[in-house]
Structures are given as C-alpha cells and as structure tokens.
Amino acid sequence: MSAIELTSVSRWYGNVVAVNDITMSIGPGVTGLLGPNGAGKSTILHMIAGFLAPSKGTLTIGGKPSWENPEIYRSLGLVPERDSVYAFLTGEQFVNATAKLHKLPDPDAATRRAIEMTDMAAAKDRRIATYSKGMRQRIKVAAALVHDPEILLLDEPFNGMDPRQRLHMMDLLGKLGAEGRVILFSSHILEEVEKVSGTIQVMVAGRLAASGDFRAIRRLMTSRPHVFNVRSSDDRKLAAVLVGRPYTNAVEFTGRGSLQVRTSDFGAFCAQIAVLTRENGIALRELLPTDESLESVFGYLIAGSSSSSAQGQGS
C-alpha cells in the first residue's frame, strides 16, 4: 500500500538543526537507518510515526501525513527506544490492551500470535517490571505487531539484546520484510544493519549521506580506491604486471603471502585480472575485496562528511 515519502524535510529546535533537508522514499522490505548518535535518526523516526512535525517539507505515508492523524496507526506500528512500558502489567496484558485499543475483532488471538512471533510465550504472564531489557524490547515489538501493520518502525531495536535474541529478531524482521511490509529500523551498529537490511539510509549530522544498497554505494564512491587481497602462485611477478596497468593505484606486499591491490576502476580491474594472470602464467588462488563491508562505507561517509562540514562552517 503505502510508501513513506519524505520531501525536503527539515526539523530544527531553535538554532539546532536536527534534520537537514532530507528527501527519501522507503518502500517494502527492510530498510536500515544508519548513523552515529545524534545524527537525527530518532527524529526522523518520530516524524514518520507522527509524533513530531517537520519544521519544513512534507512527510506522507501512503499519500497522507502522519502528523495529527491517529488513523495512520491502523497500519503503522512503532517500537520506541525508551524503555518505558506499563511495568505493572504482565506482558500478555500489555499486548492484549494494545490489541483492544486498536479495536481488533479478536484481540486474544492477535495477542497470542504476536507473542509467539516474538518468542515471549514463556514470560507472558510475568509482570513487565521483572523483564530484562531484551525482553522489554521484544514485548514492545509484540505490541507493535499485534494489529498486523503494514509499516513497522523500530528505534534501535537491538539495544540490550543478547546474541540469540538479536538473531531471532533479525530473522523476524527479515521475514516480515519478505512479506512485503515496510520495515524501517535505526541503528548505529553496523553489523546489525548489514545482516538484515537490503537498503540502507545513512544519516550523518542531520543530512542524508547515502541511500540504497550498500554495495552499490560503495561502488559509487570512486574517489576512494577499492582494495583487493590477491593470492597467487607468483606474487612478485603479478605485482610487477599490475603496476604497469593504468587502473592500479598501489600494490603492497602484506607479508602474509598475499598482495594488496588498490584500484580506482573497479570494473576494469575485475574484467582484467583473470586475463592478466593467465597471460603471464600465474595461477590466481584468491581474490577478495577487503573493504566491501558496510563499515568502510560508513566510516568513509562519516569522515567525508565531517571534513566537508568542517570546511563549510559558518554558512
């Protein structure tokens, strides 16, 4: 049904700009909102969830704004970051109450389903005050899922979860995303985002630094060279050959029996390396791109942004 559309959205508090002219579109599947603390991720999530109005720009969900529009919650579930729930209720009572507030036709069945989905069946009759932090997160997710929403917003959902719970949550989000729902979650932990989401939106200091598939983003950053680890039968000879090629920026011996090659032209290198080795009688044993990880993308984006913002001060 609905895509989340942001058009030139800005939000400021007095002199502090929390979100700066962001235009993005979020569709079905799992999208990760990535950024360091203070980047504005929570602000964006609260605005999408209808709990904050943009100072400028338009924000719509399925064509309708979410601000001052309680009807939107029929198809939207929010898992806030703050650890506050009605501590005196049991887990089941909390989810059940939420189901009734959503005016579901069969709140008990919905409650059971939601609790099972989040693997909280064992603890559902205990008071939330006795839950650990990870359990509280999960019960919040259960309450956000109880009305089967199309859109699910999660603010730092993996906070406080142990590895097993985290894997379970990632599975759940992946499954929900595969069903065609719009899942948007924020995190500053790269591995989480890497494992679950297809698309990422990277926010740095209120601005959208990059969006899309992270591998594609990496490829777009041609100014920073790609780094490959190459293992072959004759490293020295291969190095000499590579140095002569125009797409090679640098070649380094790692001392562990492999070669580290920096190249600015990803496409040319990939196309040529096999031909090159065969022509020179070298057996290519291993070819590894070493910094395709989100970490390097992320780090590069932040470094780039901070240096450019340092230059662009005072505007």
Place this chain on the structure above:
Amino acid sequence: MPADTPTATTGAAAGVIHDLGYRRYDGPRLGRVQMVRALTWHSFRSAFGFGRGAKAKIVPAIAFVALLLPAVVNAASMANGNGRLVFYDTYQPVLRDLVMTIFVAVQAPELVSRDLRSRVLPLYFARPIKTSDYPLAKYLAFTAACAVMMEVPLLVLYLGTIVNVHGGAEVWAQTREFIPGLLVGLMWAVVLAAISLFLASLTGRRAFATGTVAIFFLATYTLAEILLQVENHGIRQQQAQSIQNAGHFVAPAVPMAEQVSGLFSPFTLFDGVRMWLSGHGTGQSDNVLYPGSFGAVYALVLVVLLAACLTGLFARYRKAARLS
C-alpha cells in the same frame, strides 16, 4: 580509522597494541571531604534550579521574590517616615508558611527524587564515600538553601530599617531584635529541610513527592489551625486585650487542649518554641497562643520530629544503597 599495524617483515604474529585509548590517572586524588563538599554545593545549586534549564528556576525565583516583598515594602514605607511594619521573628507568617511550603514541596524532590528515579545512586556509592555522606550532603545543602530563603529577606529587612533609623542606640536595638529573628529562621530551615527531604526520598517520582510534601504541610497546618480555633474559648481576644491594658505582655492561662493543638503542625511548633524561648508572644499575628512552660513540650516535640525525619532519611539511603 583502523589501528596501525606495522608491516613487519619478520612475518610471524608480530602485533603491537598502541595504548591510545585508556590511560591511567596517577595524579593526586581528592578525598572524601572534597567529594561531600562538591555534592553539597551541587545540591545547593540545584535547590534553586541552577544547573538545569530556565524552567527549573521559575518556582524558586517566584518564592524568593514573594518572600522579599514584605522587606522591600517595609523599607519603602519606612523611607516615608512610618514605623517598622514587619517583625523580625514572625515576619509575615501566612506568607512565609505558604511560600516555604511551596518551596520545599517543589524543590526537595529536585534534590533527592531525581537521583532515585534515574538510578544514579550506584554511581555515587561506587566512590569512596560513606553511605551516610550522601544524605548528609543533601541535608546540609537543602538546609542552607532554606536558610537562604529565610535569612536573606530578614537581612534585607534589617538593612532597609537601618538606613531609615538614626542613632547608634536605635541601630543596636534593631540588631538585638534581628539576631533572634535569624535564629528563628535557622530553626525553620533545619526542620523544614529534614521533613521535606525525608518525605521526598520515599519516592522517585517528582510530582508525587511534591504532592506528598505539600499535603503533609498543608494538612497538618490546617489541622492545627482548626483544632486551635475549635478549642479556643475567646482567649485570643483576652490576650490581645491584656497586652493593650497592661502595656506589657501578660501570659494568659491557656487550657491544655489548646496547648496540645499546636503540636500538630511544624509551623505551629515553630511559633510555640519561639515564644517559649523569647519569653513573650507578639500578639496579633501568632498562630499559637503563648505556651508558657508548656513550650518545653513544643521544643521536645520539635526535636523528636527532627530526629525522626533525619533518622528516616539516613535509613532510607542505607536501604537504597543495598537495593540499587
């Protein structure tokens, strides 16, 4: 970004970790006294809303200005040649009761309830201070804050009177009245701080703590007032009359029921003790009638109340330290 790894040509697992992050501190460390002093100063400031946003300063500011008003009005009126309107030891009783109630009800939770709510007590107690240092610091700070609220208006009153008075003898006479007034203010501060901090430390929710303290003071005050008025058999008029007739204070005979009525509220206890110690009542603006030797009971009850609240306060934090 990545830690620098040396390109060791030796090949083997040569790794160096550069100690860039965590560094030890080997310099001088301040002791327990300084810690308590820092905590006291910080708490004192937060009693007036400093160290938080502007909104936290509203209530203390209003309270402070409200208490200053009588002193300012008095100075202005004396400048016009009138006599002194306000007494040092009673000041403006109703105003003081109400304003101090509001002040301690709203500010005591700022000192103690906030820490309970955000569960920072383990951070405090993981330092080399004794468990009792925390409530001690809070109590000293809040007593000082209440003392400021009480004594500064008295000081302004005194100064405002001095400048309008001529002759060293007059100044000395004013000073002789001023000092007991200061002592009364100190008594107020010491006891009010203890009661309000104890009540506020029972809960982490600020709003709830404020409500509890407010209800306690107001309910006890109204209770005592009612009992006094009910048990009163026209003695108050007699007392005022006898002062007028005799030109000096005459201690009336007050029935026991009425004496006891004054025990039910801290504010009436203050008045009772003040009158007992000073040997006379001021007549018109007193809540309680002159207690005579029964004043010793007032003093005793006051001391017991103070001790109970302080014990409760310290006990509360012994328990909190164990729990959190």
Place this chain on the structure above:
Amino acid sequence: MSAFFNPVIASITVRATLGRRRTLLFAIPAVVLIALTLAVRASHPAGSSWEAQILGDFGFSVLLPLLALIIGTGVLGAEIDDGSAIHLLATPVRRGSIVLTKWVVAAVLTMLFAAVPELIAGLLAPSSGKLAFALFVGALVGSVIYTAVFVLASVLTTRAIAAGLLYVLIWEGLLGNIVGGARILSIAHYSLGVANAIYPDKDLNAGLGLSTSLVLGIVVTVGALVLASRRLSSFAIKGEPA
C-alpha cells in the same frame, strides 16, 4: 461506537494511579478528616461553628484541591513523564476519548477520596445534615472541575504539579480571599457557590451565586477538556527530557 469513554484506558489508568502504596497515601487524609471530626465532636458535643471549619477549611480548601491535584496531574502526566504515553498514543484511539476517559477516572477517584470522606465527616458532625450534603455536592462539583483543569495542565507542561500548587495556594488560598474579583477565576468558589446554594451558611464565605458558579464551572471544565484534547493531538516527542 463508544467514541468517548474507553474502558481499556480506564482500567489501566486506575491500576496505574492506585498501584502499590498510593491507595494508602490517598486514604490517609480522608481518615484524618474523619478522625478529626470524631475527636472534636467528642470534646465539643454542642458544636459551635466548627463543622464549617473542619469540613470547609480542611476538607474543602486543603483536601479536595490537593488530592485533585495529585490525582488529576497523575492520570496522564505520569505517563507522559515516563514515556509510556507513546504506547497509548500510537493507536487510533481518538485523543478526545483519551482525555475524557482519564478525566473521568481522575474525577471519580477524587470524589472517592475527598468528597465521600467529606460527606461521612459531615454526617458524623452533629449539627446539620443539610450542610453535610451541601458540602458533599460542592465537593463533587469541585472534583469535576479541578481534575479537568489539572489534566489540562499535565498536557501543557511537565511541571504541572508545581503550577497547580501555586494556583491552589497562592491564587485560591491567598488572593481569592483578599481580592474580590479573583473569585471569578477560582474553582474553590464555584464549588462553594453550589454548596452555598443548597444550604446557605455564612461561614462558607461563598462569594458567587448558583448560576454564576454553574456556568463558570461548566465553561471551565469543557474548555479545559477541549483544550487538552487539542494539545494531545499535537503531542510531540522532543528528544530526551531533561
């Protein structure tokens, strides 16, 4: 469709407000009121005007507004303060319905802990049952109006209790009795006006007539609830509270 009172919200609110030791705390002033009445009655069988004082000064002027303050600011304010309100607001329940339900709970609880003890104390006092009834009705009216205003206050600001305290003590306590015109904006006087109309008693110091009190009371109550609903519709999370 019940677009007004929401039983789910009501039950959660009642449980949240009366949890743990709080019921005890609310009951204490009521018990004190009744005990006081009994004690004074025992020592003064032929009551003078003390009923009006105990019931009026203690029950009406202290107990009622302060309990209404704590309960009224607590029903919505506590959840806004600790962030659990967001779970309630992230549902399609109408904001007006939320405000109305919470107000009803607050008003009923205040009636239970302030107005009913007032009635009991009044009936125990030997003089006039009519006075007791009048004050009871006045307290019911007061519960309704006070809680509406305090619920509004809790939506407008996080320091609702401090503001409410200033209102009750300074505005109603001090000024309302000194400055005549302040009565028009004093909820205590609306309630007193109603009580006085049922059983006129000069010791009540009621300054307003019945129609004035009722009209103003209704205007204030409805206005407060409408305003609170509007403000709740544009409830914004402004980052971590200080």
